[in-house]
Amino acid sequence: MKCKEASPVLVIRVGDAFCKACFREYFVHKFRAMLGKNRAIYPGEKVLLALSGGPASSSMLRQVQEGLSRETAKKLRFIPGIIYVDEGAVCGQSLAEREETLLQMETILQASGFPYHLAHLEEVFDLPSSILQRVPHNPAGPKNSYKEAVEGFIRQQRQEEGGGPSLPERQIQEKLAEISMRDAPGMEGLAAPEARLLAAVRTEQLIRLFGSVKTLTAKEELLQTLRNHLILHTARAQGYSKAMMGDSCTRLAVKLLTNLSLGRGASLAMDTGFSDDRHGDVVVVRPMREYSAKEIAFYNHLFGVPTVFTPALDTKALEKASIHRVIERFLYRLQAEFPSTVSTVYRTGEKLSATPGDASPAAEPERCLLCLCALDTNVEDGSALQAILVSEQLSQQKLPAALPTERGCCPGAEEQRGCCMNTTAPGADFLPLLCYGCRLTIKDTTCLESLPLYVRAEAERRKRRAAMKLEIQEFLLEDEAVTPDES
Amino acid sequence: MPAPCSACGASLAALRRPKTGHALCRACFLAAFEEETHQAIVAGRLFRPGETVAIGASGGKDSTVLAHLLQLLDQRHGYGLRLLLLSVDEGIAGYRDASLAAVRRHQRRSGLPLHVVSYRQLYGWSMDRIARHLGPRNNCTFCGVFRRQALDRGALLMGADKIATGHNADDVAETVLMNFLRGDGGRLHRGAGTGPAGGEGAVPRCKPLRHAYEKEIVLYAYFQGLDYFSTECVYAPQAYRGYARTLLKELEAARPSAVADLGHSGERLSLRSDLRMPARGTCQRCGYVASQPLCKACVLLEGLDRGLPKLGIGKHRRLRDKLQDGQPLTQEERRHLGAPAEGEPPEEQEPRGELGTDEEPRLQGHVKELIIKPFAEGEITR
Amino acid sequence: MAAPMSLLVEFGGGAELLFDGVKKHQVTLPCQPEPWDIRNLLKWIKQNLLKERPELFIQGDTVRPGILVLVNDADWELMGELDYKLQDQDNVVFISTLHGG
Numbered sequence: 001m002k003c004k005e006a007s008p009v010l011v012i013r014v015g016d017a018f019c020k021a022c023f024r025e026y027f028v029h030k031f032r033a034m035l036g037k038n039r040a041i042y043p044g045e046k047v048l049l050a051l052s053g054g055p056a057s058s059s060m061l062r063q064v065q066e067g068l069s070r071e072t073a074k075k076l077r078f079i080p081g082i083i084y085v086d087e088g089a090v091c092g093q094s095l096a097e098r099e100e101t102l103l104q105m106e107t108i109l110q111a112s113g114f115p116y117h118l119a120h121l122e123e124v125f126d127l128p129s130s131i132l133q134r135v136p137h138n139p140a141g142p143k144n145s146y147k148e149a150v151e152g153f154i155r156q157q158r159q160e161e162g163g164g165p166s167l168p169e170r171q172i173q174e175k176l177a178e179i180s181m182r183d184a185p186g187m188e189g190l191a192a193p194e195a196r197l198l199a200a201v202r203t204e205q206l207i208r209l210f211g212s213v214k215t216l217t218a219k220e221e222l223l224q225t226l227r228n229h230l231i232l233h234t235a236r237a238q239g240y241s242k243a244m245m246g247d248s249c250t251r252l253a254v255k256l257l258t259n260l261s262l263g264r265g266a267s268l269a270m271d272t273g274f275s276d277d278r279h280g281d282v283v284v285v286r287p288m289r290e291y292s293a294k295e296i297a298f299y300n301h302l303f304g305v306p307t308v309f310t311p312a313l314d315t316k317a318l319e320k321a322s323i324h325r326v327i328e329r330f331l332y333r334l335q336a337e338f339p340s341t342v343s344t345v346y347r348t349g350e351k352l353s354a355t356p357g358d359a360s361p362a363a364e365p366e367r368c369l370l371c372l373c374a375l376d377t378n379v380e381d382g383s384a385l386q387a388i389l390v391s392e393q394l395s396q397q398k399l400p401a402a403l404p405t406e407r408g409c410c411p412g413a414e415e416q417r418g419c420c421m422n423t424t425a426p427g428a429d430f431l432p433l434l435c436y437g438c439r440l441t442i443k444d445t446t447c448l449e450s451l452p453l454y455v456r457a458e459a460e461r462r463k464r465r466a467a468m469k470l471e472i473q474e475f476l477l478e479d480e481a482v483t484p485d486e487s
Numbered sequence: 488m489p490a491p492c493s494a495c496g497a498s499l500a501a502l503r504r505p506k507t508g509h510a511l512c513r514a515c516f517l518a519a520f521e522e523e524t525h526q527a528i529v530a531g532r533l534f535r536p537g538e539t540v541a542i543g544a545s546g547g548k549d550s551t552v553l554a555h556l557l558q559l560l561d562q563r564h565g566y567g568l569r570l571l572l573l574s575v576d577e578g579i580a581g582y583r584d585a586s587l588a589a590v591r592r593h594q595r596r597s598g599l600p601l602h603v604v605s606y607r608q609l610y611g612w613s614m615d616r617i618a619r620h621l622g623p624r625n626n627c628t629f630c631g632v633f634r635r636q637a638l639d640r641g642a643l644l645m646g647a648d649k650i651a652t653g654h655n656a657d658d659v660a661e662t663v664l665m666n667f668l669r670g671d672g673g674r675l676h677r678g679a680g681t682g683p684a685g686g687e688g689a690v691p692r693c694k695p696l697r698h699a700y701e702k703e704i705v706l707y708a709y710f711q712g713l714d715y716f717s718t719e720c721v722y723a724p725q726a727y728r729g730y731a732r733t734l735l736k737e738l739e740a741a742r743p744s745a746v747a748d749l750g751h752s753g754e755r756l757s758l759r760s761d762l763r764m765p766a767r768g769t770c771q772r773c774g775y776v777a778s779q780p781l782c783k784a785c786v787l788l789e790g791l792d793r794g795l796p797k798l799g800i801g802k803h804r805r806l807r808d809k810l811q812d813g814q815p816l817t818q819e820e821r822r823h824l825g826a827p828a829e830g831e832p833p834e835e836q837e838p839r840g841e842l843g844t845d846e847e848p849r850l851q852g853h854v855k856e857l858i859i860k861p862f863a864e865g866e867i868t869r
Numbered sequence: 870m871a872a873p874m875s876l877l878v879e880f881g882g883g884a885e886l887l888f889d890g891v892k893k894h895q896v897t898l899p900c901q902p903e904p905w906d907i908r909n910l911l912k913w914i915k916q917n918l919l920k921e922r923p924e925l926f927i928q929g930d931t932v933r934p935g936i937l938v939l940v941n942d943a944d945w946e947l948m949g950e951l952d953y954k955l956q957d958q959d960n961v962v963f964i965s966t967l968h969g970g
Contacts, residue, residue: 010944017947055882055966217742250966257667261738261745265663265752293966297882297937298944301964309883323745326737328967332935334668334730344670353759376755382531384656384750387698388506390526394519395494395509436751440744 010298013339020302027291027299031063034287035076040275041242041285043077043152048240049114050231051082053105053308057246059296060288061112062305064244078242082109082116083234085227089121089203090210090219091311104308117234122202124226129458131229132369135236135281209450216322218444219313221262221437225370226452235282247272247286250293250331253345258327264437266376269352276354278372292342368435369459376436385436433462494519505700505743506656513710520707524695525560533693534649536567541647541690543638544572544593544601546586549653551593551715552704553696557651558597571645572597575637576605577630578613582721589716596714604641606633610784612791618722621796626722628800632783636775642690654694657701657735660749664731689776700746795824874898874905874957878914882965884936889920898955907938908951910961926963935967 006019018026035041049064051057067076084105088098102118109116213219235243247255252272259271270276276284288296300307314325335341365374379386430448431439442448448456492500492512500510511519527533534540542557544550554572561568574590577583587603594601607613610633618626642650665671696704708715738745769775770782777783783799790798816824878894885892898905898913908930915927926933931951938945939962940953955961 007943008947009942011946017944215742257664260663260667260752261749263744263748263751266755266757268752268756293935294937297964297966298939301881301939301962302942307882309885311886321741323738323741326734326741328935330730330734330737332933332967336934341668345667348667348670351758351762353757355757376751380754382527383754384659384698384747385754386530387523387527388744388747388751390523391504391519392507392509394522395504395507395511395515397494397496436748436755440742440748 009302010294012292012295023298024303027295028063028066030290031060031287032067032074032076034274034290038274038285040283041078045078045242046238046240047078047080047242047244048117048231048235048238049080049082049244050246051084051105051109052246053084053101053108053310054246055293055296055300055305055307056248056251056288056291058108058305058307059291059300060244060246061108062299062303063287065112080114081238081240082112082114083231084109084116084118085230086118086120087223087227088310089206090223091313093311101308101310108306108308117238119230119234120199120202121223121226121230122199122206123233124230124454125202125205125452127229127233127452127454129454129461131233131236131454132372132458134279134364134367134372137277137280205450209452212445212447212450213441214444214446216314217262217324218441220322220324221441222445223313225438225441228371229454232279232282241282243282243284245284245286246288248288248291248293248296249346250342252286252289252349253342254324254328254331256345256349257331258324259437261323261327262437263440264373264435267371267373267435267437268349269354270373272349273352273354278367289346368438369430369433369455369462370438370441371435373435375434377432377434377439429463430459432466433459502706505702505739506747508743516703517707517710520699520703521556521560521563524556524699525564527698528560528566528695531693531695533651533695534566534568537569538648539569539571539646540649540651541571541573541602541638541642541645542599543650543652544574544590545653546574546589546593546716547653548704548708548713548715549655549658549696549701551589551653551713552708553651553653554593554597554599555711555713557695558599570599571647572599572601573638573641573645573647573650574601574603575634575641576603576607577634578606578615579721580615583614586716589714592714602641602645604637604644606637609633609637609640610788612788614722617791617796620791620794623722625797625800627728629787630720630722632787632799636782636784639689639775647690650690650692652692652694653696655696655699655701655704656746656750659694659697659753660746661728661731661735663749663753664734665728668731698747698750790824795821795826797824872957873900874955874959876910876955876958877960878910878918879960879962880964881962882937883967884926884963884965887921887923887926888918894918905955906951907940907945907953907955907961910955911951932963933967935965937964937966938962939964 003019003022006021008017009020010023011017041047049057049061051061061082064076064080067074068080070076086098086102086105088101093101106118109118210219210222213222231243235241256268256272259265259268264271270278272286272289274286274289276286278284291299299305314322331341331345367373368375377385379389430442434442445451490500490510492498492515493509494511494515498512498514501513502516503510504516540557542550542554544554554570557568557570560566561570572590572594574587576587590601590603593599605613614626614630617629621629638650638652707713735746735749738749742748767776767778768780770777770785771780772785773782775782775784779786781789786799790796790800875895875897878896880888880892880894888894896918898910901909903909911927911930911932915923919926924933926936928934932938938950939960940948941960942962945953
């Protein structure tokens, strides 16, 4: 017991009981300490909180609110906004259920007083291909140190004091006025019935896309990828330079083992670390990473943090239905027997490096089309990847005889090449653009035609560039690997 | 009706390969499996012509298939190897004696020379006796540490240049998972146990089957009519590794490529450069590779000999140092290290730091010298 | 002999889905020879409240790993877990921490 006064209400580590008041203080402090330690968020920066309605992200929102309501000296100094992504279409929710969920979410969002963006997963069909390109971090931005930035900000704030609302508040009001909240890019200027029709078409498209994915494992991965693209797009469109994700320690331990099992070892540190700069301009941060699921559940329960339960892809699915599911169940069970399991896995993840040891920092690595991690598919002698390629080759007919085209998987696509390249490896020409893990996802996708246009267009662009490079290779001088502007 | 074989297109498929999802007929599978092993050997540059290779032979499926394949591929592709079978007798009644019989049958069939080294001969302790002292947990720690050295010592005695072990893709995947579950950063750094050479012992190691699925090894043995011993070790069910094993089986059921995917992950992990890695030195007592003053086997042996069997298990660094400095331990500390609760001598009666007694305490003294020789005399230069 | 007692049993974090989506249940436990503890309560819940997929809530004689239990707003680990003797008017909360965030 910490304060030796009030009665304890929960145990976090063995022999470490907290009363309600001490627990609250501990919890709130931990959030500020995490941000303070990492110094990733600059004063006045716009930060997009990704809210799912689940316990961790809801708790994160409460921490930001707490931080902004403090007296000046202890106040958090960034400008928050919230995004909620409605995934109901692929998680088996009816239209009525989705509306009900949205209503609940909107109540929470409005109560927060922060600007917010409601996005629907359907909007991925209107994303630009540029979302799949890394944008170098704004070089015109302030180059000064974190400390200078903080001091500068406080100075500026002092000057403004006494007249009108303080800076963040004023900006929030401006934002609230300027942001039109619900319009998806493709629906602008459409009359209501047409918009509804378009929305229905999009929902249909989305369901078809997920229907063409054979395994729950790959569906989970695809959903995560698309959701990230959507959040990134909103951040870019609205000028946010950070996106905050509510991954808890427990969640990250699950993610570490899951991604390890999905062949994503190379990008593990980036997928689970505090900050993730794969997109360049918008940096993903994970400030909830040191809270266990238990701490969060208790905090939310004791301090009335509202959460909204939305079904996930795998809700009530069989326990062994996906890699994600198997790992989660395994970790929770082991944790029940060995209480340090989750934190051990989490801390092992902390030991990993986001950049491969031998990569020179100057050379920009080729990035995966879907997840934007550096490609991990160079074939090294004696490697597991090489062995897999050998096995694949040896398990197929030596001479790929010109077989009559087998039935295409998409109606009407039989005649044109494109949809299904062949039955064993759909989208074989897609694969070289992907990292090892995303290749597995795409291999489980039977119909690549149903992928959103921005993915296919960017794939085409990259393939063309690669072909072009190959063509001009012999004319290029050594060291002339400089790619002309990627804009 | 089964689908046609995806490799020859003629025969009907007999199995679906978990690694690639292809359906193959029996003949194409056998050919592919052999060719893959050959390519793994060539690509990984595992052997050089003229080398003497000791095959760690347990009598189980992996080492039986490995020995069969190495002999076959050596003849087929002219590697020019001298192949030997090397068995370790851990002293586990009902398990090792039966599996050693399988090794002997294999030896008679293959004509390869066989050498057996035993824990009792090398360390003065059989696994059965260790287990009696230790209780149900941690047996695999002892067995694993002792086996690693036993193979090295055996290989040296036989004049082998290399040890080939039957580790398969499932073992590699389990190790990757285990290293995360145990938080073993050092092991992650060494390629999570996936690298071509073991790197830890005195004799170079290689794992020619490390990309082969356990399932396919079993299928291969079955189709070839190979005779192997297939009972689980009597101590294995209690081991922590069992959790990783169960998990891997479930992962494979959810996505058959998961075993290979974990192997790929393990190879691509990179550790933060600012983490200090333990320096590699040699054991003060026996000269084996060690990152501490004493190698793990010597610490474990010390614990056994002193009646403190948990000395080398878990984090008892402080207590270990205390023992090395000759300071007496308290009752509680002794209990912590697994000293038996009953029949303990009162603290003040402890004879000058010599802790605990055993029925046959000093029997292995001369044996130890014999073991220490190969390493202490500097025969090994790496 | 335990007298009948009245409890408020709550489910959250998604656990309510296994109970027809109902979060709060005002329940009355019948008389029984031995006193009511959480162990018995779980059995009673399985027989009387659980609507589907019992293995997603109860495994063995305890809750599935990943489900938190609070007794009168305190961690059940402080109250003796399965052996906690229930009192009339107790509030027992089950929160699933599985797949949230």
